[in-house]
Amino acid sequence: MKTLICSAPRQFEYAQIPEPEPIKNHAIIKIKRVGICGTDLHAYEGTQPFFSYPRILGHELSGEIVACDDTAFKIGDAVTIMPYFSCGSCIACRRGKPNCCAQINVFGVHIDGGMKEYISVPTQYLIHGEGLNYDELALVEPLAIGAHGVRRAGLQPEDFVLVIGAGPIGIGTMELAAVSGAKVIALDINETRLKFCKEQLGVHATINATDNNALEQIKALTNNDMPTTVIDATGNLKAINNGIHYLAHGGNYVLIGLQKEAFSFSHPEFHKRETTLMSSRNATKEDFKFVIANLKAGKINPKNYITHTVTFDEVKEHFESWLRPETGVIKAMVHL
Ligand SMILES: [Zn+2]
Ligand SMILES: [Zn+2]
Numbered sequence: 001m002k003t004l005i006c007s008a009p010r011q012f013e014y015a016q017i018p019e020p021e022p023i024k025n026h027a028i029i030k031i032k033r034v035g036i037c038g039t040d041l042h043a044y045e046g047t048q049p050f051f052s053y054p055r056i057l058g059h060e061l062s063g064e065i066v067a068c069d070d071t072a073f074k075i076g077d078a079v080t081i082m083p084y085f086s087c088g089s090c091i092a093c094r095r096g097k098p099n100c101c102a103q104i105n106v107f108g109v110h111i112d113g114g115m116k117e118y119i120s121v122p123t124q125y126l127i128h129g130e131g132l133n134y135d136e137l138a139l140v141e142p143l144a145i146g147a148h149g150v151r152r153a154g155l156q157p158e159d160f161v162l163v164i165g166a167g168p169i170g171i172g173t174m175e176l177a178a179v180s181g182a183k184v185i186a187l188d189i190n191e192t193r194l195k196f197c198k199e200q201l202g203v204h205a206t207i208n209a210t211d212n213n214a215l216e217q218i219k220a221l222t223n224n225d226m227p228t229t230v231i232d233a234t235g236n237l238k239a240i241n242n243g244i245h246y247l248a249h250g251g252n253y254v255l256i257g258l259q260k261e262a263f264s265f266s267h268p269e270f271h272k273r274e275t276t277l278m279s280s281r282n283a284t285k286e287d288f289k290f291v292i293a294n295l296k297a298g299k300i301n302p303k304n305y306i307t308h309t310v311t312f313d314e315v316k317e318h319f320e321s322w323l324r325p326e327t328g329v330i331k332a333m334v335h336l
Helices: 038-045 134-153 168-179 191-201 214-221 237-246 267-272 285-296 312-323
Strands: 002-008 011-016 026-036 060-068 078-081 118-122 126-128 160-164 183-188 205-208 229-232 252-255 276-279 306-311 331-335
Touching: 002 312, 011 312, 026 078, 026 134, 038 312, 060 118, 060 134, 078 134, 126 285, 134 168, 134 229, 134 252, 134 285, 134 331, 160 168, 160 237, 168 183, 168 191, 168 229, 168 285, 183 191, 183 214, 191 205, 205 214, 214 237, 229 237, 237 252, 237 267, 306 312, 312 331
Parallel strands: 160 183, 160 229, 183 205, 229 252, 252 276, 306 331
Antiparallel strands: 002 011, 026 060, 026 118, 026 331, 060 078, 078 126
16 A cells, blocks of 8 residues: 655655554554644754654545444544543543643554555544544644643633634634633734634724734733633744743643744743643643544534545645745645
8 A cells, every 4th residue: 555754854755655454442444534733844844842754644644444343333424533542540641631641642643554555553542423424524623632631721611812824723722712702812923813713703893913003903802811721822932931921810821832942931930820731741631532522513614624625645746835934824624
């Protein structure tokens, strides 16, 4: 069968590898869709902190079961995959947080992923498609990342939440925060993306971070209170260092985005707010289920995410272009 290997930064090679054999407690999935996300782009660029080469990318997956020994599933079922393979015995796993397992292997990041015709995965990581189509199912993972951040923040209805970064993770986070009843303010530096948030997502307000009076605009929008939750979905050092200034006293600052450097902010600014600072890593089964329920209910529109579609054979030639924001890419979806 065919696979695509990222052999070194900025290098892809198609190769032939053997098809997986059925093994106990595993299912073989015929891959139908692979979503491309920031993690894949950073891995390709050589800027993903948890990455080594060669590697087969692909962790936003949907497909059809072709072999399975678990009675919870049957041949032909459409599924998505929770790609966070956890050890089950470390302190995080024992406390119900397998998403930040100390020995985590993310399928397509730490270990070879789904950019191939068939994969074999432990059945415990399969999530039933519940009638969603393959495009929707491949969107569940990236949306679950946002759902997890939103759940970590413990939003209350009517809370103001500022989401920084209107990329694919950011807009998912905005939609899921809105579903949770919060009033979402979108902050980005790209006017086109902000316009999209206003028109397509119907967020409460949008603000351009490059405006000199961005802080005053946020103040005015929140009756001088400032947002009680700030969520970073940029993974940009400058944005992360700056985000604290937008946070209400007593608020939560949630970092979903990831970058390589040490972040820093003024201790007095952090202290006077009694800030709760938290990272949000991966997602749990609960987050996947929450996203699936909202997709089924029509509360999230898949069309907002998938801007580019390619066949498996076209991935290599198009990948480089998805690094450039001017292509307007939110999410590229690979069809197999
Ligand atoms: Zn992803
Ligand atoms: Zn573990």
